Amino acid sequence: MSRLKRLIVEIHRHSLWQIVGIYLGGAWLAYEIIQGITEGRGLPEWLPAFALVLLVIGLPFVVATAFVREDAAPPPLEPSTPEAEAAAAQAQAEARREAVGRRRFLTLRNAVASFVVALAVWGVVATGWMLFGERAVATEDGRKSIAVLPFENLSGNEEAEPFTNGIHDDILTQLYKIADLTPISRTSVMEYRSTTKNLRQIANELGVATVLEGGVQRSGHRVRINVQLIDARTDEHMWAETYDLELTTENIFAIQTDVARRIAEALRATLSPEEDEQIAARPTDNLQAYDYYLRGREQRPTGPADRYIRIAMYEKAVELDPGFAQAYAALANSHISMYWWYLDRTGERLASAKAAVDRALQLEPDLPGGHNALGAYYSAIKDFERARHHTLIALAGEPNNAGFVIQLAGAQARRGEWTQAIASFKRATVLNPRSPGAFWNTAAALQFVRQYAEAEQYFDRAISLGPAGTFAYVAKARLYLAWHGEVDRARRMLDDAPRQMAVRDILGGNISGSRWLFRTLSYGLPETVDTLTLESLSSDSVTYYFAKADLYGVGGPTEVAIACYDSARAVLERRVESEPEEARIRSLLGIAYAGLGDRAGAIREGTRAVELLPVSRDAMDGPEMLAHLSEMYVMLGDYDLAIDQLEVLLSIPSWLSAAWLEVDPLWAPLRDHPRFQALVEEYAQPASN
Numbered sequence: 001m002s003r004l005k006r007l008i009v010e011i012h013r014h015s016l017w018q019i020v021g022i023y024l025g026g027a028w029l030a031y032e033i034i035q036g037i038t039e040g041r042g043l044p045e046w047l048p049a050f051a052l053v054l055l056v057i058g059l060p061f062v063v064a065t066a067f068v069r070e071d072a073a074p075p076p077l078e079p080s081t082p083e084a085e086a087a088a089a090q091a092q093a094e095a096r097r098e099a100v101g102r103r104r105f106l107t108l109r110n111a112v113a114s115f116v117v118a119l120a121v122w123g124v125v126a127t128g129w130m131l132f133g134e135r136a137v138a139t140e141d142g143r144k145s146i147a148v149l150p151f152e153n154l155s156g157n158e159e160a161e162p163f164t165n166g167i168h169d170d171i172l173t174q175l176y177k178i179a180d181l182t183p184i185s186r187t188s189v190m191e192y193r194s195t196t197k198n199l200r201q202i203a204n205e206l207g208v209a210t211v212l213e214g215g216v217q218r219s220g221h222r223v224r225i226n227v228q229l230i231d232a233r234t235d236e237h238m239w240a241e242t243y244d245l246e247l248t249t250e251n252i253f254a255i256q257t258d259v260a261r262r263i264a265e266a267l268r269a270t271l272s273p274e275e276d277e278q279i280a281a282r283p284t285d286n287l288q289a290y291d292y293y294l295r296g297r298e299q300r301p302t303g304p305a306d307r308y309i310r311i312a313m314y315e316k317a318v319e320l321d322p323g324f325a326q327a328y329a330a331l332a333n334s335h336i337s338m339y340w341w342y343l344d345r346t347g348e349r350l351a352s353a354k355a356a357v358d359r360a361l362q363l364e365p366d367l368p369g370g371h372n373a374l375g376a377y378y379s380a381i382k383d384f385e386r387a388r389h390h391t392l393i394a395l396a397g398e399p400n401n402a403g404f405v406i407q408l409a410g411a412q413a414r415r416g417e418w419t420q421a422i423a424s425f426k427r428a429t430v431l432n433p434r435s436p437g438a439f440w441n442t443a444a445a446l447q448f449v450r451q452y453a454e455a456e457q458y459f460d461r462a463i464s465l466g467p468a469g470t471f472a473y474v475a476k477a478r479l480y481l482a483w484h485g486e487v488d489r490a491r492r493m494l495d496d497a498p499r500q501m502a503v504r505d506i507l508g509g510n511i512s513g514s515r516w517l518f519r520t521l522s523y524g525l526p527e528t529v530d531t532l533t534l535e536s537l538s539s540d541s542v543t544y545y546f547a548k549a550d551l552y553g554v555g556g557p558t559e560v561a562i563a564c565y566d567s568a569r570a571v572l573e574r575r576v577e578s579e580p581e582e583a584r585i586r587s588l589l590g591i592a593y594a595g596l597g598d599r600a601g602a603i604r605e606g607t608r609a610v611e612l613l614p615v616s617r618d619a620m621d622g623p624e625m626l627a628h629l630s631e632m633y634v635m636l637g638d639y640d641l642a643i644d645q646l647e648v649l650l651s652i653p654s655w656l657s658a659a660w661l662e663v664d665p666l667w668a669p670l671r672d673h674p675r676f677q678a679l680v681e682e683y684a685q686p687a688s689n
Helices: 003-013 016-041 047-065 082-138 158-176 186-192 199-206 249-266 273-280 287-298 304-320 325-340 347-363 368-380 384-397 402-414 418-431 436-448 452-465 471-484 487-495 503-507 511-522 526-531 541-553 559-578 583-595 599-612 622-636 639-651 658-663 665-670 674-682
Strands: 144-148 181-183 210-219 222-231 236-246
Touching (some): 144 158, 144 186, 158 186, 158 210, 158 249, 158 287, 181 418, 199 210, 210 249, 236 249, 249 273, 249 287, 287 304, 287 325, 325 347, 325 368, 368 384, 368 402, 384 402, 402 418, 418 436, 436 471, 452 471, 471 487, 471 511, 487 511, 511 541, 511 658, 541 583, 583 622, 622 639, 622 665, 658 665
Parallel strands (some): 144 181, 144 210
């Protein structure tokens, strides 16, 4: 008999088909039940898959036990008589039947045991999650978690949309003031407007235990607001209320105060007397001024025009109510954002911001939004000590405001307080768990201190939350260059972007990190040079000139590179005249001079930039000035001076790394230098797994 035939006979003799069939049928039924239990209890989505894995693991044990060998029959008795021989034969037959029965019993018993063990392990994990997992979600640092979903506009017209959103935002702001709560930021909840997801799914994605829903109807001189607080785990209503009142500022703010108090009570959150006083404050008595304030806040700054409209709305609000401190603070922030994002870097813009924030704090010295605006003002002028100080005051009033936390993290990072900064950035991801920017900021900070493995995880999360964006893909490509100098992997990262990466996408954002990335990935690729046109970067001619000069000039001056450096020089000299204290402009001008062979001009501008913005003043932009100075020395052939700057850069947090130095073509002239080789070896990252 062949081996295959013997195997089939053994399988049949041991009833393996029946046992496996019963086990698989039971496993399928159990999986269906587990899926229902998971959905019905708000358990994590991976639990059904975990159960399936356990059931699959149990199958080999079922198969193995099916081949348990029969107990050996007792040895035959020495037949002395025919009666004894018959008795011996009967005894052997009974022994065989008993062994077969025991074998089958053992097989069924072990099959059931495997099944029960798999379900028991799953049950322990599920029960642990219900007892402890949700508790961890619901009480981050001992605080109660809540998401306030976008309110529904029940007024029947789009004109009421800013008012509806304003009520939602103001209730969120009230909750920001209660330290014993963890309310999710507006950015994260707004994606659930008109969602088809159920509350359990939303709560799981946001990491909260409770959800507030509501609707607003504004009609003539009356307003109707309905709200309901729901336990997302059970779908039970914890509290609900409908307010139907005359449309006055007194009533509007009284509703917001009552909602905040009732939520705190329902969640058993401690509400201090100071917090209760803050949420009871009425920012304005002028309903029209409040309307303009809400319209300004509704105007999300997606471009320069939106920022100008927002400023106009806030200016109208303070014109109608000169005592409206919150509107002054919002106006100050809008001016500062114009300056920060290089839309208007004039002294007049800064003066307007300072006047508005001073007025806000004159009216309300403890206003959290006012101190946040003052912190932003000091960040803009790079006084990060005072920026941190005032942002901490703002957070004392609104400890759960994700925007305030991000601003604090930025000030801490620029002061070189990296441990505190990273903790603050991570705190922002808890308050704003659906924001790609919150995760990108955390990843960038981790990359700056060269914690590349953890940075990669945060970049991945940023990409998963905002897959349509391109900036995170660019940032992650820079990560791979800095981590292990993986040029091909960085290129593949850009290939994975949702659309073909354009030159302007790669060169956007931080000019040094982007220039280094573009130069490293594009060097030697003629097709990249051919697609690089001034029109593709019409908003920034300097970026265009430097990018093209990098491609044509690395390895020695060329006619095209010299022409590009000269064009950049002309633009930058005009900008230095109007902004003489702007370190970045002087630093870039120094590179242009170096490209033109003007050693004196390059060193003058490069060293002046380092003086204006030393690392001690700004731990994030200061290293960039040193990197630019090192570039100038390489371009001028002063290799030891270039290495002097690199020694400092690699010893402190910065974008630059030993691995990147080895693949960026700019630094090729240094690679045979003993000091450079020793430096790269000293700061090399351990090989990845």
